[in-house]
Amino acid sequence: MLSFSTHNIIMLEFVNITKTFSSDILKKPFTAVDGLSFTIDAGKTIGFLGANGAGKTTSIKMAMDFIRPTSGEILYGKELGNKKIEAFSKMGYLPERPFFYPHLTGFEFCQYMGALSDISAKEVKKQIKKWAPEFKIDFALDRQIKTYSKGMLQRVGFLATLIHDPKLIILDEPLAGVDPVGRKELKDIIEELKLLGKTVFFSSHIVSDVEEICDNVLFIKNGKLLFDGSVDKIINENIKSEYRVRYYKDNELCKILVEDKEKNKSIESLIKDGADIISVEQERMSLEQIFYNVK
Amino acid sequence: MLNSGLKKSLVIGKYTFKEIIGSKILYNTLFLGMALLLVTYVAFSFTYGEPSRVALDFGMGCLALSSVGIAIFIGVGILSKEIDNRTVYMIVSRPVPRFSFILGKFLGLSLVLILNIIILSLITLSLFFLIGGTFSPLIFWTIVFIIIESLVVLCLVGTLSIVTTQTMSVLYTIMLYILGHSIDTAMTTNFVKNRPEIQALLDGYHFVLPAFYKFNIKSFLLYENNLSLAYLGSTFSYGLFYIIFLILVSIYIFEKKNLD
Numbered sequence: 001m002l003s004f005s006t007h008n009i010i011m012l013e014f015v016n017i018t019k020t021f022s023s024d025i026l027k028k029p030f031t032a033v034d035g036l037s038f039t040i041d042a043g044k045t046i047g048f049l050g051a052n053g054a055g056k057t058t059s060i061k062m063a064m065d066f067i068r069p070t071s072g073e074i075l076y077g078k079e080l081g082n083k084k085i086e087a088f089s090k091m092g093y094l095p096e097r098p099f100f101y102p103h104l105t106g107f108e109f110c111q112y113m114g115a116l117s118d119i120s121a122k123e124v125k126k127q128i129k130k131w132a133p134e135f136k137i138d139f140a141l142d143r144q145i146k147t148y149s150k151g152m153l154q155r156v157g158f159l160a161t162l163i164h165d166p167k168l169i170i171l172d173e174p175l176a177g178v179d180p181v182g183r184k185e186l187k188d189i190i191e192e193l194k195l196l197g198k199t200v201f202f203s204s205h206i207v208s209d210v211e212e213i214c215d216n217v218l219f220i221k222n223g224k225l226l227f228d229g230s231v232d233k234i235i236n237e238n239i240k241s242e243y244r245v246r247y248y249k250d251n252e253l254c255k256i257l258v259e260d261k262e263k264n265k266s267i268e269s270l271i272k273d274g275a276d277i278i279s280v281e282q283e284r285m286s287l288e289q290i291f292y293n294v295k
Numbered sequence: 296m297l298n299s300g301l302k303k304s305l306v307i308g309k310y311t312f313k314e315i316i317g318s319k320i321l322y323n324t325l326f327l328g329m330a331l332l333l334v335t336y337v338a339f340s341f342t343y344g345e346p347s348r349v350a351l352d353f354g355m356g357c358l359a360l361s362s363v364g365i366a367i368f369i370g371v372g373i374l375s376k377e378i379d380n381r382t383v384y385m386i387v388s389r390p391v392p393r394f395s396f397i398l399g400k401f402l403g404l405s406l407v408l409i410l411n412i413i414i415l416s417l418i419t420l421s422l423f424f425l426i427g428g429t430f431s432p433l434i435f436w437t438i439v440f441i442i443i444e445s446l447v448v449l450c451l452v453g454t455l456s457i458v459t460t461q462t463m464s465v466l467y468t469i470m471l472y473i474l475g476h477s478i479d480t481a482m483t484t485n486f487v488k489n490r491p492e493i494q495a496l497l498d499g500y501h502f503v504l505p506a507f508y509k510f511n512i513k514s515f516l517l518y519e520n521n522l523s524l525a526y527l528g529s530t531f532s533y534g535l536f537y538i539i540f541l542i543l544v545s546i547y548i549f550e551k552k553n554l555d
Contacts (some may be wrong), residue, residue: 064384067553088389089389098385101382103314157385164389
Protein backbone atom coordinates (compact mmCIF):
# COMPACT_ATOMS: atom_id res chain seq x y z
CA MET A 1 0.00 0.00 0.00
CA LEU A 2 1.27 3.47 -0.82
CA SER A 3 1.53 5.99 1.89
CA PHE A 4 2.07 9.71 1.56
CA SER A 5 3.23 12.24 4.08
CA THR A 6 1.09 15.04 2.75
CA HIS A 7 0.05 16.58 6.04
CA ASN A 8 -0.47 20.33 6.08
CA ILE A 9 -0.25 20.72 2.32
CA ILE A 10 -3.30 22.75 1.46
CA MET A 11 -4.98 22.08 -1.86
CA LEU A 12 -7.85 24.53 -1.61
CA GLU A 13 -8.84 27.14 0.91
CA PHE A 14 -12.06 29.06 1.41
CA VAL A 15 -11.47 32.31 3.27
CA ASN A 16 -14.61 33.84 4.70
CA ILE A 17 -16.68 33.19 1.58
CA THR A 18 -20.14 34.68 1.31
CA LYS A 19 -22.45 34.37 -1.66
CA THR A 20 -25.72 36.18 -1.98
CA PHE A 21 -28.21 35.99 -4.82
CA SER A 22 -30.69 38.71 -5.62
CA SER A 23 -33.40 37.73 -8.06
CA ASP A 24 -35.31 40.97 -7.72
CA ILE A 25 -34.18 44.46 -6.69
CA LEU A 26 -37.25 44.79 -4.49
CA LYS A 27 -36.55 41.57 -2.64
CA LYS A 28 -33.97 41.05 0.07
CA PRO A 29 -30.92 39.17 -1.29
CA PHE A 30 -30.76 35.52 -0.39
CA THR A 31 -27.57 34.39 1.33
CA ALA A 32 -26.66 30.92 0.07
CA VAL A 33 -23.21 30.77 1.69
CA ASP A 34 -22.40 32.76 4.78
CA GLY A 35 -18.80 33.39 5.85
CA LEU A 36 -17.55 29.94 4.94
CA SER A 37 -13.90 29.20 5.81
CA PHE A 38 -12.19 25.84 5.53
CA THR A 39 -9.18 24.13 4.02
CA ILE A 40 -8.85 20.96 1.98
CA ASP A 41 -5.64 19.16 2.90
CA ALA A 42 -3.75 17.04 0.41
CA GLY A 43 -4.29 13.31 0.46
CA LYS A 44 -7.53 13.44 2.42
CA THR A 45 -10.99 12.31 1.47
CA ILE A 46 -13.34 14.98 2.66
CA GLY A 47 -17.10 14.74 2.77
CA PHE A 48 -19.12 17.89 2.34
CA LEU A 49 -22.35 17.27 4.17
CA GLY A 50 -25.53 19.24 4.36
CA ALA A 51 -29.21 19.00 3.57
CA ASN A 52 -30.59 19.99 0.19
CA GLY A 53 -30.25 23.75 -0.18
CA ALA A 54 -27.55 24.03 2.50
CA GLY A 55 -25.12 25.66 0.06
CA LYS A 56 -22.96 22.69 -0.97
CA THR A 57 -23.35 23.03 -4.75
CA THR A 58 -23.01 26.83 -4.57
CA SER A 59 -19.73 26.40 -2.65
CA ILE A 60 -18.44 23.88 -5.17
CA LYS A 61 -19.43 26.14 -8.06
CA MET A 62 -17.40 28.92 -6.46
CA ALA A 63 -14.43 26.58 -6.00
CA MET A 64 -14.61 25.83 -9.72
CA ASP A 65 -15.04 29.52 -10.60
CA PHE A 66 -18.43 28.99 -12.26
CA ILE A 67 -19.82 31.68 -9.98
CA ARG A 68 -17.91 34.32 -8.05
CA PRO A 69 -18.20 34.93 -4.32
CA THR A 70 -19.87 38.11 -3.13
CA SER A 71 -17.03 38.46 -0.62
CA GLY A 72 -14.08 36.42 0.58
CA GLU A 73 -11.35 34.63 -1.29
CA ILE A 74 -10.71 31.17 -2.66
CA LEU A 75 -7.06 30.15 -2.69
CA TYR A 76 -5.60 27.29 -4.72
CA GLY A 77 -2.65 25.51 -3.13
CA LYS A 78 0.87 25.70 -4.53
CA GLU A 79 0.62 21.99 -5.21
CA LEU A 80 -1.92 22.81 -7.91
CA GLY A 81 0.05 25.65 -9.51
CA ASN A 82 0.35 29.38 -9.32
CA LYS A 83 -2.40 30.40 -11.70
CA LYS A 84 -6.05 29.39 -11.66
CA ILE A 85 -5.84 27.92 -15.16
CA GLU A 86 -2.82 25.88 -14.07
CA ALA A 87 -4.71 24.69 -10.98
CA PHE A 88 -7.59 23.53 -13.17
CA SER A 89 -5.25 21.26 -15.11
CA LYS A 90 -4.69 19.36 -11.85
CA MET A 91 -8.28 19.35 -10.71
CA GLY A 92 -11.06 17.00 -11.76
CA TYR A 93 -14.70 17.91 -11.37
CA LEU A 94 -17.92 15.97 -11.77
CA PRO A 95 -21.18 17.94 -11.64
CA GLU A 96 -24.37 16.81 -9.96
CA ARG A 97 -26.67 14.71 -12.19
CA PRO A 98 -24.43 15.03 -15.23
CA PHE A 99 -25.79 14.86 -18.75
CA PHE A 100 -23.25 14.96 -21.53
CA TYR A 101 -23.31 15.54 -25.28
CA PRO A 102 -25.85 12.92 -26.37
CA HIS A 103 -24.55 12.40 -29.88
CA LEU A 104 -20.93 11.80 -28.96
CA THR A 105 -19.83 8.32 -27.96
CA GLY A 106 -18.43 7.76 -24.47
CA PHE A 107 -14.99 7.35 -26.00
CA GLU A 108 -15.26 10.60 -28.01
CA PHE A 109 -16.39 12.41 -24.88
CA CYS A 110 -13.33 11.16 -22.96
CA GLN A 111 -11.10 12.17 -25.87
CA TYR A 112 -12.74 15.61 -25.87
CA MET A 113 -12.14 16.08 -22.15
CA GLY A 114 -8.58 14.79 -22.52
CA ALA A 115 -7.82 17.22 -25.35
CA LEU A 116 -9.12 20.11 -23.23
CA SER A 117 -6.81 19.01 -20.42
CA ASP A 118 -3.78 18.96 -22.74
CA ILE A 119 -3.56 15.18 -22.64
CA SER A 120 -2.37 13.32 -25.70
CA ALA A 121 -4.71 10.85 -27.41
CA LYS A 122 -2.30 8.07 -26.38
CA GLU A 123 -2.50 9.09 -22.72
CA VAL A 124 -6.31 9.28 -22.93
CA LYS A 125 -6.41 5.70 -24.24
CA LYS A 126 -4.09 4.61 -21.43
CA GLN A 127 -6.30 6.21 -18.78
CA ILE A 128 -9.43 4.72 -20.36
CA LYS A 129 -7.80 1.30 -20.34
CA LYS A 130 -6.97 1.76 -16.68
CA TRP A 131 -10.25 3.13 -15.39
CA ALA A 132 -13.03 2.04 -17.76
CA PRO A 133 -13.08 -1.59 -16.51
CA GLU A 134 -13.21 -0.36 -12.91
CA PHE A 135 -16.18 1.82 -13.74
CA LYS A 136 -17.68 -1.10 -15.67
CA ILE A 137 -18.33 1.20 -18.63
CA ASP A 138 -15.77 -0.20 -21.09
CA PHE A 139 -18.43 -2.18 -22.95
CA ALA A 140 -20.42 0.96 -23.75
CA LEU A 141 -17.74 3.48 -24.70
CA ASP A 142 -18.37 3.09 -28.43
CA ARG A 143 -22.07 3.83 -27.99
CA GLN A 144 -23.65 7.28 -28.22
CA ILE A 145 -24.16 8.84 -24.80
CA LYS A 146 -27.90 9.27 -25.47
CA THR A 147 -28.27 5.49 -25.04
CA TYR A 148 -26.75 5.56 -21.53
CA SER A 149 -28.70 5.04 -18.33
CA LYS A 150 -28.40 7.47 -15.41
CA GLY A 151 -25.83 5.25 -13.69
CA MET A 152 -23.81 4.90 -16.88
CA LEU A 153 -23.75 8.69 -17.29
CA GLN A 154 -22.38 8.99 -13.78
CA ARG A 155 -19.71 6.40 -14.56
CA VAL A 156 -18.59 7.94 -17.85
CA GLY A 157 -18.57 11.36 -16.16
CA PHE A 158 -16.43 10.03 -13.34
CA LEU A 159 -14.11 8.41 -15.90
CA ALA A 160 -13.77 11.73 -17.77
CA THR A 161 -13.05 13.43 -14.44
CA LEU A 162 -10.03 11.17 -13.92
CA ILE A 163 -8.82 11.22 -17.54
CA HIS A 164 -6.02 13.75 -16.84
CA ASP A 165 -4.93 12.12 -13.58
CA PRO A 166 -5.92 15.08 -11.37
CA LYS A 167 -4.51 15.68 -7.88
CA LEU A 168 -7.67 17.20 -6.46
CA ILE A 169 -10.98 15.58 -7.36
CA ILE A 170 -14.20 17.48 -6.62
CA LEU A 171 -17.41 15.53 -6.94
CA ASP A 172 -20.87 17.00 -6.52
CA GLU A 173 -23.24 14.34 -5.21
CA PRO A 174 -21.43 11.53 -7.07
CA LEU A 175 -23.53 8.78 -5.53
CA ALA A 176 -26.93 10.34 -6.10
CA GLY A 177 -29.22 8.40 -8.39
CA VAL A 178 -26.98 5.34 -8.52
CA ASP A 179 -28.28 1.88 -7.56
CA PRO A 180 -26.84 0.18 -4.41
CA VAL A 181 -24.40 -1.99 -6.38
CA GLY A 182 -23.24 1.05 -8.35
CA ARG A 183 -22.83 3.04 -5.13
CA LYS A 184 -20.64 0.33 -3.68
CA GLU A 185 -18.50 0.28 -6.84
CA LEU A 186 -18.12 4.07 -6.94
CA LYS A 187 -17.26 4.12 -3.23
CA ASP A 188 -14.60 1.48 -3.86
CA ILE A 189 -13.12 3.71 -6.57
CA ILE A 190 -13.05 6.68 -4.19
CA GLU A 191 -11.24 4.43 -1.68
CA GLU A 192 -8.77 3.48 -4.41
CA LEU A 193 -8.17 7.15 -5.26
CA LYS A 194 -7.46 7.70 -1.57
CA LEU A 195 -4.85 4.95 -1.66
CA LEU A 196 -3.29 6.57 -4.71
CA GLY A 197 -2.78 9.71 -2.63
CA LYS A 198 -5.44 11.77 -4.39
CA THR A 199 -7.38 14.43 -2.56
CA VAL A 200 -11.10 13.82 -2.91
CA PHE A 201 -13.71 16.37 -1.90
CA PHE A 202 -17.27 15.28 -2.42
CA SER A 203 -20.62 16.59 -1.42
CA SER A 204 -23.43 14.43 -0.25
CA HIS A 205 -26.55 14.57 1.82
CA ILE A 206 -26.23 10.87 2.61
CA VAL A 207 -24.34 10.77 5.90
CA SER A 208 -23.62 7.04 5.91
CA ASP A 209 -21.64 7.33 2.63
CA VAL A 210 -19.46 10.04 4.12
CA GLU A 211 -19.00 8.12 7.37
CA GLU A 212 -17.94 5.06 5.39
CA ILE A 213 -15.25 6.57 3.18
CA CYS A 214 -14.16 9.96 4.46
CA ASP A 215 -11.33 10.99 6.74
CA ASN A 216 -12.77 14.41 7.38
CA VAL A 217 -16.15 15.96 7.20
CA LEU A 218 -17.43 19.49 6.66
CA PHE A 219 -21.00 20.01 7.70
CA ILE A 220 -22.91 23.06 6.58
CA LYS A 221 -26.37 24.26 7.35
CA ASN A 222 -28.02 27.35 5.85
CA GLY A 223 -24.71 28.28 4.26
CA LYS A 224 -22.81 28.25 7.55
CA LEU A 225 -20.11 25.81 8.58
CA LEU A 226 -21.17 23.88 11.65
CA PHE A 227 -18.42 21.29 11.83
CA ASP A 228 -15.01 20.78 10.28
CA GLY A 229 -12.93 17.87 11.48
CA SER A 230 -12.30 14.17 11.37
CA VAL A 231 -15.17 11.70 11.30
CA ASP A 232 -13.71 9.83 14.30
CA LYS A 233 -13.44 13.04 16.28
CA ILE A 234 -17.04 14.03 15.80
CA ILE A 235 -18.24 10.55 16.70
CA ASN A 236 -16.04 10.37 19.80
CA GLU A 237 -17.20 13.81 20.86
CA ASN A 238 -20.74 12.61 20.68
CA ILE A 239 -20.44 9.36 22.57
CA LYS A 240 -23.45 9.13 24.88
CA SER A 241 -23.23 8.59 28.62
CA GLU A 242 -25.54 5.62 28.22
CA TYR A 243 -24.76 1.92 28.26
CA ARG A 244 -26.62 -0.88 26.57
CA VAL A 245 -26.81 -3.98 28.75
CA ARG A 246 -27.76 -7.26 27.11
CA TYR A 247 -28.71 -10.27 29.24
CA TYR A 248 -30.63 -13.54 29.31
CA LYS A 249 -33.52 -13.99 31.67
CA ASP A 250 -36.00 -16.84 31.58
CA ASN A 251 -34.38 -18.00 28.31
CA GLU A 252 -35.09 -14.67 26.64
CA LEU A 253 -32.57 -12.18 25.33
CA CYS A 254 -33.27 -8.75 26.80
CA LYS A 255 -31.57 -5.35 26.55
CA ILE A 256 -31.84 -2.15 28.50
CA LEU A 257 -30.29 1.29 28.33
CA VAL A 258 -28.86 2.66 31.56
CA GLU A 259 -27.20 5.93 32.48
CA ASP A 260 -23.48 5.81 33.28
CA LYS A 261 -23.97 6.59 36.98
CA GLU A 262 -26.76 3.97 37.29
CA LYS A 263 -24.83 1.31 35.39
CA ASN A 264 -23.29 -0.70 38.27
CA LYS A 265 -26.43 -0.52 40.38
CA SER A 266 -28.59 -1.73 37.53
CA ILE A 267 -26.27 -4.63 36.69
CA GLU A 268 -26.16 -5.72 40.35
CA SER A 269 -29.92 -5.67 40.53
CA LEU A 270 -30.21 -7.68 37.32
CA ILE A 271 -27.80 -10.33 38.63
CA LYS A 272 -29.78 -10.48 41.88
CA ASP A 273 -32.90 -11.16 39.83
CA GLY A 274 -31.16 -14.09 38.16
CA ALA A 275 -30.22 -12.46 34.88
CA ASP A 276 -27.22 -13.73 32.89
CA ILE A 277 -25.30 -10.63 31.64
CA ILE A 278 -24.10 -11.03 28.04
CA SER A 279 -22.57 -7.60 27.31
CA VAL A 280 -22.30 -4.00 28.49
CA GLU A 281 -21.52 -1.53 25.69
CA GLN A 282 -21.32 2.20 25.64
CA GLU A 283 -23.88 3.67 23.25
CA ARG A 284 -22.39 5.36 20.16
CA MET A 285 -24.20 7.67 17.85
CA SER A 286 -23.77 7.29 14.14
CA LEU A 287 -22.72 10.35 12.16
CA GLU A 288 -26.26 10.49 10.82
CA GLN A 289 -27.76 10.64 14.31
CA ILE A 290 -25.27 13.34 15.28
CA PHE A 291 -26.21 15.53 12.32
CA TYR A 292 -29.92 15.00 12.89
CA ASN A 293 -29.40 16.50 16.33
CA VAL A 294 -27.37 19.50 15.18
CA LYS A 295 -29.30 22.69 15.77
CA MET B 296 -2.14 31.59 -22.97
CA LEU B 297 -3.75 33.11 -26.07
CA ASN B 298 -2.18 30.44 -28.23
CA SER B 299 -3.29 27.65 -25.94
CA GLY B 300 -6.74 29.27 -25.68
CA LEU B 301 -7.10 29.35 -29.46
CA LYS B 302 -6.04 25.71 -29.65
CA LYS B 303 -8.74 24.82 -27.12
CA SER B 304 -11.26 26.78 -29.21
CA LEU B 305 -10.43 24.56 -32.16
CA VAL B 306 -10.98 21.46 -29.99
CA ILE B 307 -14.34 22.82 -28.76
CA GLY B 308 -15.27 23.77 -32.33
CA LYS B 309 -14.40 20.32 -33.62
CA TYR B 310 -16.52 18.49 -31.02
CA THR B 311 -19.40 20.99 -31.31
CA PHE B 312 -19.47 20.26 -35.04
CA LYS B 313 -19.25 16.51 -34.41
CA GLU B 314 -22.07 16.63 -31.84
CA ILE B 315 -24.45 18.55 -34.11
CA ILE B 316 -23.65 16.48 -37.18
CA GLY B 317 -24.26 13.38 -35.03
CA SER B 318 -27.72 14.74 -34.23
CA LYS B 319 -28.60 14.13 -37.88
CA ILE B 320 -29.48 17.76 -38.52
CA LEU B 321 -28.24 17.24 -42.08
CA TYR B 322 -31.17 14.92 -42.79
CA ASN B 323 -33.49 17.79 -41.87
CA THR B 324 -31.50 20.06 -44.18
CA LEU B 325 -31.93 17.59 -47.02
CA PHE B 326 -35.69 17.50 -46.40
CA LEU B 327 -35.70 21.29 -46.32
CA GLY B 328 -33.75 21.31 -49.58
CA MET B 329 -36.33 19.05 -51.20
CA ALA B 330 -39.12 21.32 -49.97
CA LEU B 331 -37.25 24.34 -51.41
CA LEU B 332 -36.90 22.53 -54.68
CA LEU B 333 -40.59 21.73 -54.77
CA VAL B 334 -41.69 25.29 -53.91
CA THR B 335 -39.32 26.76 -56.50
CA TYR B 336 -40.51 24.26 -59.10
CA VAL B 337 -44.15 25.13 -58.44
CA ALA B 338 -43.34 28.88 -58.55
CA PHE B 339 -41.65 28.87 -61.92
CA SER B 340 -44.09 26.34 -63.41
CA PHE B 341 -46.94 28.78 -62.88
CA THR B 342 -45.02 31.76 -64.23
CA TYR B 343 -44.79 33.13 -67.74
CA GLY B 344 -41.67 34.80 -68.96
CA GLU B 345 -38.30 33.72 -67.67
CA PRO B 346 -38.68 30.62 -65.53
CA SER B 347 -34.97 30.46 -64.67
CA ARG B 348 -35.07 33.99 -63.22
CA VAL B 349 -38.15 33.12 -61.16
CA ALA B 350 -36.46 29.93 -60.00
CA LEU B 351 -33.37 31.91 -58.96
CA ASP B 352 -35.43 34.63 -57.26
CA PHE B 353 -37.56 32.13 -55.35
CA GLY B 354 -34.70 29.78 -54.65
CA MET B 355 -32.37 32.46 -53.26
CA GLY B 356 -35.18 34.03 -51.21
CA CYS B 357 -36.13 30.72 -49.64
CA LEU B 358 -32.46 29.85 -49.14
CA ALA B 359 -31.82 33.12 -47.26
CA LEU B 360 -34.86 32.61 -45.02
CA SER B 361 -34.16 28.98 -44.26
CA SER B 362 -30.50 29.76 -43.53
CA VAL B 363 -31.56 32.40 -41.03
CA GLY B 364 -34.01 29.88 -39.54
CA ILE B 365 -31.25 27.29 -39.11
CA ALA B 366 -28.94 29.95 -37.61
CA ILE B 367 -31.57 30.86 -35.00
CA PHE B 368 -32.33 27.20 -34.30
CA ILE B 369 -28.75 26.16 -33.64
CA GLY B 370 -27.50 29.45 -32.15
CA VAL B 371 -30.12 29.94 -29.46
CA GLY B 372 -28.91 27.01 -27.36
CA ILE B 373 -25.24 28.02 -27.45
CA LEU B 374 -25.10 28.56 -23.70
CA SER B 375 -28.49 27.92 -22.13
CA LYS B 376 -28.56 24.34 -23.38
CA GLU B 377 -25.02 23.84 -22.12
CA ILE B 378 -25.98 25.16 -18.67
CA ASP B 379 -29.22 23.14 -18.56
CA ASN B 380 -27.32 19.97 -19.38
CA ARG B 381 -24.37 21.00 -17.18
CA THR B 382 -22.03 20.24 -20.09
CA VAL B 383 -20.50 23.73 -19.83
CA TYR B 384 -19.24 22.80 -16.36
CA MET B 385 -17.28 19.88 -17.73
CA ILE B 386 -15.53 22.26 -20.14
CA VAL B 387 -14.83 25.31 -18.02
CA SER B 388 -13.63 23.13 -15.14
CA ARG B 389 -10.72 22.17 -17.41
CA PRO B 390 -7.77 24.48 -18.09
CA VAL B 391 -9.84 26.31 -20.68
CA PRO B 392 -10.14 30.11 -20.69
CA ARG B 393 -13.76 31.22 -20.95
CA PHE B 394 -13.15 33.03 -24.25
CA SER B 395 -12.13 29.68 -25.78
CA PHE B 396 -15.52 28.23 -24.94
CA ILE B 397 -17.44 31.00 -26.73
CA LEU B 398 -15.05 31.12 -29.66
CA GLY B 399 -15.10 27.34 -30.02
CA LYS B 400 -18.89 27.13 -29.83
CA PHE B 401 -19.32 29.85 -32.48
CA LEU B 402 -16.70 28.16 -34.63
CA GLY B 403 -18.40 24.75 -34.48
CA LEU B 404 -21.89 26.18 -35.04
CA SER B 405 -20.65 28.35 -37.91
CA LEU B 406 -19.18 25.31 -39.65
CA VAL B 407 -22.49 23.47 -39.27
CA LEU B 408 -24.35 26.49 -40.62
CA ILE B 409 -22.02 26.96 -43.61
CA LEU B 410 -22.28 23.26 -44.45
CA ASN B 411 -26.08 23.49 -44.34
CA ILE B 412 -26.15 26.57 -46.56
CA ILE B 413 -23.79 24.97 -49.07
CA ILE B 414 -26.04 21.89 -49.30
CA LEU B 415 -29.18 24.03 -49.72
CA SER B 416 -27.42 26.24 -52.30
CA LEU B 417 -26.36 23.23 -54.35
CA ILE B 418 -29.92 21.90 -54.35
CA THR B 419 -31.35 25.31 -55.32
CA LEU B 420 -28.78 25.97 -58.04
CA SER B 421 -29.08 22.50 -59.49
CA LEU B 422 -32.69 23.29 -60.43
CA PHE B 423 -31.71 26.72 -61.77
CA PHE B 424 -29.04 25.26 -64.04
CA LEU B 425 -31.28 22.36 -65.02
CA ILE B 426 -33.85 24.73 -66.53
CA GLY B 427 -31.26 26.68 -68.48
CA GLY B 428 -29.95 29.28 -66.03
CA THR B 429 -26.44 30.59 -66.62
CA PHE B 430 -23.72 31.23 -64.07
CA SER B 431 -23.00 34.75 -62.94
CA PRO B 432 -20.36 35.76 -60.36
CA LEU B 433 -23.16 37.52 -58.48
CA ILE B 434 -24.70 34.10 -57.74
CA PHE B 435 -21.54 33.30 -55.83
CA TRP B 436 -21.65 36.65 -54.01
CA THR B 437 -25.34 36.23 -53.17
CA ILE B 438 -24.56 32.92 -51.51
CA VAL B 439 -21.55 34.42 -49.71
CA PHE B 440 -23.78 37.19 -48.35
CA ILE B 441 -26.47 34.69 -47.33
CA ILE B 442 -23.74 32.88 -45.38
CA ILE B 443 -22.53 36.12 -43.79
CA GLU B 444 -26.06 37.24 -42.95
CA SER B 445 -26.77 33.88 -41.32
CA LEU B 446 -23.52 34.04 -39.37
CA VAL B 447 -24.48 37.51 -38.09
CA VAL B 448 -27.88 36.11 -37.07
CA LEU B 449 -26.17 33.13 -35.39
CA CYS B 450 -23.87 35.42 -33.41
CA LEU B 451 -26.74 37.79 -32.60
CA VAL B 452 -29.06 35.10 -31.26
CA GLY B 453 -26.12 33.47 -29.43
CA THR B 454 -25.11 36.75 -27.79
CA LEU B 455 -28.69 37.55 -26.79
CA SER B 456 -29.21 34.06 -25.38
CA ILE B 457 -26.31 34.64 -22.99
CA VAL B 458 -28.12 37.59 -21.41
CA THR B 459 -31.76 36.59 -21.70
CA THR B 460 -34.03 33.58 -22.08
CA GLN B 461 -34.15 31.45 -25.22
CA THR B 462 -37.65 32.65 -26.18
CA MET B 463 -36.78 36.31 -25.72
CA SER B 464 -33.53 36.00 -27.64
CA VAL B 465 -35.37 34.41 -30.60
CA LEU B 466 -37.99 37.18 -30.51
CA TYR B 467 -35.38 39.95 -30.32
CA THR B 468 -33.40 38.39 -33.14
CA ILE B 469 -36.43 38.13 -35.42
CA MET B 470 -37.34 41.72 -34.56
CA LEU B 471 -33.81 42.97 -35.33
CA TYR B 472 -33.73 40.91 -38.52
CA ILE B 473 -36.94 42.51 -39.79
CA LEU B 474 -35.77 45.97 -38.67
CA GLY B 475 -32.38 45.45 -40.29
CA HIS B 476 -34.02 44.63 -43.60
CA SER B 477 -36.56 47.45 -43.59
CA ILE B 478 -34.32 50.28 -42.39
CA ASP B 479 -33.20 51.37 -45.88
CA THR B 480 -36.78 51.43 -47.15
CA ALA B 481 -37.79 53.42 -44.10
CA MET B 482 -35.06 55.98 -44.83
CA THR B 483 -36.45 56.66 -48.28
CA THR B 484 -39.92 57.57 -46.97
CA ASN B 485 -40.98 61.21 -46.83
CA PHE B 486 -41.88 60.78 -43.18
CA VAL B 487 -38.21 60.17 -42.32
CA LYS B 488 -36.83 62.62 -44.88
CA ASN B 489 -38.88 65.45 -43.33
CA ARG B 490 -37.66 64.65 -39.83
CA PRO B 491 -33.88 65.07 -39.54
CA GLU B 492 -33.82 63.82 -35.96
CA ILE B 493 -35.34 60.46 -37.00
CA GLN B 494 -32.99 60.37 -39.98
CA ALA B 495 -30.01 60.88 -37.65
CA LEU B 496 -31.35 58.13 -35.40
CA LEU B 497 -31.66 55.71 -38.30
CA ASP B 498 -28.19 56.70 -39.56
CA GLY B 499 -26.82 55.82 -36.13
CA TYR B 500 -28.63 52.48 -36.29
CA HIS B 501 -26.04 51.18 -38.77
CA PHE B 502 -23.26 51.66 -36.27
CA VAL B 503 -24.92 49.77 -33.45
CA LEU B 504 -27.42 47.27 -34.80
CA PRO B 505 -26.97 45.07 -37.84
CA ALA B 506 -28.08 46.53 -41.17
CA PHE B 507 -29.18 43.26 -42.75
CA TYR B 508 -30.46 44.94 -45.93
CA LYS B 509 -26.84 45.39 -47.02
CA PHE B 510 -26.54 41.64 -47.53
CA ASN B 511 -29.55 41.41 -49.79
CA ILE B 512 -28.15 41.75 -53.33
CA LYS B 513 -30.83 39.61 -54.96
CA SER B 514 -32.29 42.48 -57.00
CA PHE B 515 -28.85 43.20 -58.48
CA LEU B 516 -28.47 39.55 -59.32
CA LEU B 517 -31.86 39.36 -60.99
CA TYR B 518 -32.17 42.69 -62.77
CA GLU B 519 -28.78 44.36 -63.12
CA ASN B 520 -26.40 41.45 -62.95
CA ASN B 521 -23.72 43.87 -61.93
CA LEU B 522 -22.46 45.25 -58.64
CA SER B 523 -19.30 47.22 -57.91
CA LEU B 524 -16.43 45.44 -56.22
CA ALA B 525 -16.26 48.32 -53.76
CA TYR B 526 -19.81 47.58 -52.56
CA LEU B 527 -19.13 43.86 -52.37
CA GLY B 528 -15.89 44.46 -50.45
CA SER B 529 -17.36 46.98 -48.01
CA THR B 530 -20.43 44.82 -47.31
CA PHE B 531 -18.25 41.76 -46.82
CA SER B 532 -16.05 43.72 -44.39
CA TYR B 533 -19.13 45.11 -42.61
CA GLY B 534 -20.45 41.57 -42.07
CA LEU B 535 -17.11 40.28 -40.91
CA PHE B 536 -16.66 43.23 -38.57
CA TYR B 537 -20.13 42.71 -37.13
CA ILE B 538 -19.48 38.99 -36.52
CA ILE B 539 -16.21 39.79 -34.71
CA PHE B 540 -17.93 42.56 -32.73
CA LEU B 541 -20.72 40.21 -31.58
CA ILE B 542 -18.26 37.46 -30.65
CA LEU B 543 -16.23 39.96 -28.60
CA VAL B 544 -19.41 41.14 -26.85
CA SER B 545 -20.35 37.52 -26.09
CA ILE B 546 -16.89 36.82 -24.72
CA TYR B 547 -17.02 39.93 -22.53
CA ILE B 548 -20.43 38.98 -21.11
CA PHE B 549 -19.46 35.33 -20.66
CA GLU B 550 -16.26 36.29 -18.81
CA LYS B 551 -18.38 38.15 -16.24
CA LYS B 552 -21.30 35.74 -16.16
CA ASN B 553 -22.19 33.54 -13.21
CA LEU B 554 -22.79 30.06 -14.59
CA ASP B 555 -25.64 28.97 -12.31
